Amino acid sequence: QKEVEQNSGPLSVPEGAIASLNCTYSDRGSQSFFWYRQYSGKSPELIMFIYSNGDKEDGRFTAQLNKASQYVSLLIRDSQPSDSATYLCAVMLLNNNNDMRFGAGTRLTVKP
């Protein structure tokens, strides 16, 4: 089993819809979870992180964490064409070095 798994997609949603991106992880001791956005040909940029069970909202983005189910998701409300990118889920391991493991990414396309 991979340490971090994401739906490979691609995911396509119409403009204005809600995009839902999902991620599961295998290390039950993991405490910190991150979502990165990566535009084609660019490097990943951090858009959200979450530590506690429940929801965390930042503008149009909501991260959801369920540690019991080892599941983290990212919702994008009112999706825009500029949200079209690959989204990487990352999990920080419980060690002294803040090591992270990345999912393979989900490609999202928002159609005008």
Next chain:
Amino acid sequence: DVKVTQSSRYLVKRTGEKVFLECVQDMDHENMFWYRQDPGLGLRLIYFSYDVKMKEKGDIPEGYSVSREKKERFSLILESASTNQTSMYLCASNSNYGYTFGSGTRLTVV
């Protein structure tokens, strides 16, 4: 604003050349990483370093080496470039708040 700087955005090298990819961070982070990213394969860890003069192999170290002589600088070396090393190379450093990536170097080996 924290920054990880990679010296080149695009590089074209010939097979057999020795290639140096440089990465500098200004955040005083202990830990630095080199990844390569290929379509469909995600991020793959090549080497990482938790301290000056220290290096550890990642998942795909073959054909690569690294150097960390100063805290802020982590260099990736391709001893003898081959066409299968054509890829996007990403450097990162980390803190409690996740990884910060450089802008990437797209290397083409011909």
